[in-house]
Amino acid sequence: MDKPFEFKSTKPDARVMIFQVIVVSLTSFILSSHMAIAILFMIMLILMISHNMKDKAIQMVWRYMILLALYKILDMLQIPYLTIMFNLIILLFIRVLPAYMSSIIMLNKMPMNEMMTALQNMYIPQMIIIPFAVVYRYVPTIIHEINCVKVSLKMRGLNTSLIGIIIHPMKTIENFIIPLLIRSSKISDELSAASLCKGLDIANKRTCLSDVRFQASDAIYCLICIIIAVSLIYMDKSGFLL
Template sequence: MKKIETSIHQNVSVGIIEGRRTVIFLEGRQRGLQDMDPRMKILMSLVFSTMLFLTAQKLTMLISLVAAYFVLLLSGKGRTGIKLMAVYACFFLVDTMIVLAGSEQLKVLLGVFIYSVMKFIPIIMLGSWIASTVKVNEFIAAMEQMRLPRPVILPLAVMLRFLPTVKEELGYIRDTMKMRNIELSLKGILFHPLKTMEHILVPLLMRSVKEADELSAAALTRGVDGDNKRTTLRDVRILFVDVTAALLFITLTAVLWYLDKNWFAGFL
């Protein structure tokens, strides 16, 4: 009995709302940046992405990559960050070897492509952080607190739930290709790119259409489009620690932008 009371005490917070005693179920916000308010996460991602689009130096991209990795690490998603950093390292090595390419046009083409991919990897890191840590119900509650219209909130909520589903479907497609002895490797992508993309994109598009319909039906079943005011089991609000973490990250982003414009030219 004492264990049950302890468990209830850990997961239930009793608060006063409009003079009434209300029980609000709270999941302890003790997991680093993972439980940060969704609005602060989106603000950090927007500022960070804007900075990367306005900068041009490779050293800025490298520091941004490390900063995005620490965000993932403090959210318990370090393994995802390591994978993306490995991808960045591969493209960085290819970028250093472009000078060996014979044709000048090929050098320019490969250089632009690799540079664009390297710039997007830190943005993908923060995008994966948002997609894997923001819960749809908390996102909807946070957006409703900002008084955003429903036609804006609902597509964003469905997209937020749709991205992890696409990743899961890619895993299923990969397993199916292995069962049919279809090679999905770097060699196959380089020497048979059209055939490889066909084996991936065609089933992915078919499954994506079906998953989108299922997600829309699930959202309607849960009453997402209802006229009544939604209630939440979790208290969604911006805490002081959320504001502090977001300000520190935005300050780092502003410093990177300044250094890129004034100091980083000529590095890497």
């Protein structure tokens, strides 16, 4: 007799991905030395490459290098007030980068149905799950819309670079921000309607074709995350990483 067809859930589990984002976010803001943050960045970079996200990993490397170069240049120039202000902003972006990378991995690799089933198994209230589901889909969609608006502006010969935005702020609002706001409103309505069509507002428990379970491999993954985070924090506070 043939075995019934089964849908395998994505590994690691959705709860593990959420846990990873929380751990990386807390660790990146607890660390104080540049070396410790750089090691955390490298770990997230390796993780992105292991998830077949090489293009995004290269983008993250470029962003990190640009931020680090700006920090070093401003530190050498020592412009009164401006150096301190801009260096603080740059350091904030550098600290946020590992958490941002962890969030990208979760958004790109975790199916929506498994994420919602995992949250429901954690007894998260529906009033939290439904907005989270809409935002979970909204972020990648709005990024796609931003890229579409940029392409359409380039086709019309309009400047979409950072310098063009700074030089012509009013044109940026007219040509970029307004179309994006109109599209954002339509997207939010469409996503809300799609969520209702999928039965997110019903009181009954959701079912999922994939077998979403927290297994031993997921527990080991969480343990490794904790060990790496604690080790980095310990080495940072002990002065091993300057």
